Amino acid sequence: MIETRNLTKTFKHGNIETHVLKGIDFRAESGEFIAIMGRSGAGKSTFLYQMSLLDVPTSGEIVIDGEHTHAMNQAKRARFRLFRCGYVFQDYALLPELSAIENVALPLLMQNLNKTKAFSRAYEALEKVGLGHRLENIPSNLSGGEQQRVSVARAFAHRPKILFADEPTANLDNESSALVMNIFRELHREGQTIIMVTHEEQYARMAGKIAKIDDGRIISVTNNG
Amino acid sequence: MFPRFTLNLRIGFFLATRQIRRTSPWTTVLIISVMVLTFLNLVVVSGMLVGLVQGIGNATRKEYTSDIIISTLDNKKYIEESANITSLLGTIPEIDSLSRRYVEGAILEANYASRKENEKPNTANVQIFGIDPADEDAVTGLAAHIIDGSYLSSGDYDQIILGNHLLTQYILIEDPNLATLDNVGVGTKIRISVANTVREVTIKGIMESKVDLRSRNAFMIDTQFRNMIGRNDRNVDAIAVLLKKGADPVAVRDKLIRDGVTAFAKVQTYDDAQPKFVKDVVKTFNILGTVFGSIGIVVSSITIFIVIFINAITRRKFIGILKAIGIRGQAIEISYIFQSIFYAVIGSSLGLVLVYSSLVPFFLSHPIDFPFSDGILVAPPKETFIRMGLLVLSTVVAGFIPARMIVRKNTLNSILGRN
Ligand SMILES: Nc1ncnc2c1ncn2[C@@H]1O[C@H](COP(=O)(O)OP(=O)(O)OP(=O)(O)O)[C@@H](O)[C@H]1O
Ligand SMILES: [Mg+2]
Secondary structure, three states, X not given: OEEEEEEEEEEEEOOEEEEEEEEEEEEEOOOOEXXXXXXXXXXHHHHHHHHOOOOOOOEEEEEEOOEEXXXXXXXHHHXXXXXXXXXXXXXXXXXXXXXXXXXXXXXHHHOOOOHHHHXXXXXXXXXXXXXXXXXXXXXXXXXXXXXXHHHHHHHHOOOOOEEEEEOOOOOOOHHHHHHHHHHHHHHHHOOOEEEEEOOOHHHHOOOOEEEEEEOOEEEEEEEOO | OHHHHHHHHHHHHHHHHHHHHHOOHHHHHHXXXXXXXHHHHHHHHHHHXXXXXXXXXXXXXXXXXXXEEEEEOOOOOOOOXXXXXXXXHXXXXXXXXXXXXXXXXXXXXXXXXXXXXXXXXXXXXEEEEEEXXXXXXXXXXXXXXXXXXXXXXXXXXXXXEEEHHHXXXXXXXXXXXXXXXXXXXXXXXXEEEEOOEEEEEEEEEEEOOOOOOXXXXXXXXXXXXXXXXXXXXXXXXXXXXXXXXXXXXXXHXXXXXXXXXXXXXXXXXXXXXXXXXXHHHHHHHHHHHHHHHHHHHHHHXXXXXXXXXXXXXXXXXXXXXXXXXXXXXXXXXXXXXXXXXXXXXXXXXXXXXXXXXXXXXXXXXXXXXXXXXXXXXXXXXXXXXXXXHHHHHHHHHHHHHHHHHHHOXXXXXXXXXXX
């Protein structure tokens, strides 16, 4: 239900061209949890940005949920990201002046949910990540692990088709990482499609599949036992 | 299109309120101070300029013409039927008091006793007003303008009050066209030549006026002066009319015109009688005030532009995140517009309070003492609100442009801090 066909991405700076993605064919079914691994500079983040419609590929196609995304204009892509995608970044990416619950509720409000509904959904999501008691804290009054859990709550509160995560545990200690990964596993069990970039073998093994990228190409896709 | 816009408004408002609430108080105070100062610059600078000139008009009204001035027709020597006009005025309830004035040109001469044969006589041309001292004081408060000696009283024969600009000692810069009297002061005897009469009188007092014309006048009691000029029919040259508080000069003037006074005299309100140059200067200063005000608007726009630009550029990453998770660019732009409006409205409201609760009353009770005018602050509410509206509008534009510049940047580059 997400598929890339011969996806390439080339960056151009003046006369210098950097071919980062060199033709990626990739497929993830609905409800799958896929970990993307590879050494630094392999192109994992670049690949994730293309798939999640944060960037526009140089060539190739991305089909999500039967929709050909390359035909979409900016507004349509923004709308698609709002309704169908969820994002977890390495550095949490929360809005510093919004409280935890406001951070989670914001995309729901943008989806035109009324305030009560948006905030009650945001509350449920924060409960689920174990932060039902931290609703009114602004990010700077939360630990890194807590911030990342708020960020995860924001990413799934609107029940997106796909949750994209780029090294969600890279900035966290072991305990916080485990908390975040347990949430991912729980979401996956409930049927959430997740595509996650990670460097950590133990967390990659929690996913159903591991796709390895090297030098802009997928070199292997393996099922976890 | 429309429901999406209202949604963007809602989100923009949500973001703006959170951002304003969490902005450091110092930043908020700073931005609002800039807005207050801009507002003051916009309203007060031109208001003082206009007030300065309006002060000239006010002085003329207070010290010279009063509310209504009835004067000799251009082709007559004096107001015929003065007595009838006076009794007519007595029947008008809006009128508080009158001063009937005999006015005649005269030549003053000083230092004639010590003058040598070959010396030029020390003379000055002057308009002498023959007045009833109590009436004139009631209408123009002349007694309060005596700066040396004392005011006239009704039996003061052969006494004169001189405007200070007739005396060399009170003139800062001598004007070769306006002769003045040297070495004279209170108690000095001078000679006046008026209508073929020459008389020696004593200077009883010296008066000062903001009205230039007035400060070169002289005053004697009417009972003596009318004899000196041979006005045996007792027709006067001018009648200054003070109205009761709140009465409308235009209405009273029009009534006098309807009653036929204009057959014998000119009837003008203080405003009609205002010299043309004053009206011209008011116009000019208004334009000047608008120019200064416009510069103020430009300065405040640039300030807000910079404030919002810096704010948006330091928050570029967060703007990128907002866009990444699907918040519409327009909603983000609107959040900055709301913030600009907030600062502009708070700033100009504070300015408004400051202007009307402190500055206007203050300058009314403590006018700036210019030699030719008591400078006050003129801030007509309508113009003030127009300027406030202009300020808010320009602030909105100045906030919108930088926000748009940053919102338009590539989402991913914004998040990753790349160019
Ligand atoms: N905008 C860009 N312009 C030029 N080169 C870029 C750009 N973005 C990424 N690259 C290059 O593409 C390559 C892949 O980058 P990417 O961030 O996708 O790697 P990654 O696999 O996510 O690495 P890491 O594990 O360190 O996060 C790198 O060599 C990087 O320098
Ligand atoms: Mg990466």
